[in-house]
Amino acid sequence: MRQNILATLAFYDALDMPLKREEIFRFLIKINPDDNKVVGQLEIEKTVAQLLLEGNVRCREGHYFLFDKEYLVPLRQKKKEISEKKMSKAKKAVRWLAFLPFVRAVFTSGSLTFGNCDELSDLDILVVAKKGRIWTCRLLVSGMMSILGVRRKWFQKIAPDKICLNHYITDESLAIQFENIYNAQTYLNLKLLLAGDKNIVANFYRENEWLKKHLFFYEPTESSKEQIKVGFLARVAVVVGEWILNSKFGEWLENRARDYQTRRIEKNPLSKNPSGHIVYSNEQLAFHPDSPADEILRKYELNLEKIKNAE
Secondary structure, eight states, X not given: OHHHHHHHHHHHHXXXXXXXHHHHHHTOBOSSTXXXXXXOHHHXXXXXXHHHHHTSSEEETTEEESTTOTTHHHHHHHXXXXXXXXXXXXXXXXXXXXXXXXXXXXXXXXXXXXXXXXXXXXXXXXXEEOTTOHHHHHHHHHHHHHHTTOBOXXXXXXXXXXXXXXXXXXXXXXXXXXXXXXXXXXHHTOOEEEESSTTHHHHHHHHXXXXXXXXXXXSOXXXXXXXXXXXXXXXXXXXXXXXXXXXXXXXXXXXXXXXXXXXXXXXXXXXXXXXXXXXXXSSEEEEETTOSHHHHHHHHHHHHHHHHHXX
16 A cells, blocks of 8 residues: 555656645555555555655645655645636636537546646647547537637647647547556546536546556546536537538538548648657547656656665
8 A cells, every 4th residue: 555655646746746635545546457455545544644654755734745845835736726727717718619519528638637737838628529520529629719719729839728629539439548647647637627418427437447457546526527507509509500410411521521630630740749649530539749648657657766766
């Protein structure tokens, strides 16, 4: 258990995030993928207390951290306040997506989902589209965000408060391909902003049971179930829009949208970044040419090695 706790703190140290005691319990990393032990809050509290006594872990204002990084505690509070403001901005923008056909759900992603934004952070979101209409959905979502002036463009290195539309999946392809501890923690922390399907969260976690390899607990948090209320006009707009586009014309539009977007993706120099994660298919569109995952995982491994050497 002590290794699981230290690994959890090591991962969040790579994000510069000290954790509260209940967060250690919630985000607890499973060092051994085959460990099916039932873990209780009391066991974790006793182990944390022992680690504090031994000096392996430090605590300030109810936040636990490694390597004497006390300065991260006020930094986390500042980032939390920034993240709350950015979450409000994300909700205002995403609210308009409720009027679009084929948008089945919208989740936060990236630093926004961790509540770990700084002033320069953009707003990453994960869009779930109807199967067979992912390209049309992306076209409509991008258009709406562009009209609102909040869409991050591919050439913008830094785009504070802009919506980054870097990941789409469909309601029948909810399984995420990139299986690692970084994505496990990201998807554990997902927050649902908009849902046309009340079962979407449960379905997502059922389709991503690989999270069990990395986490003791992988059920969605209550915050992941908070969503924007969809008004009558938005529901009517979706019904009418889908009635029009669930047709031969809709099939033609989907094919044209796919061909057009595929050409643009393949011409984009960022798509050729060997360290990036670029996927474009009828089931998933993922655009992470400069994904932070590899760097965070590198820091995490260095932290684990540092802990091992200290012991």
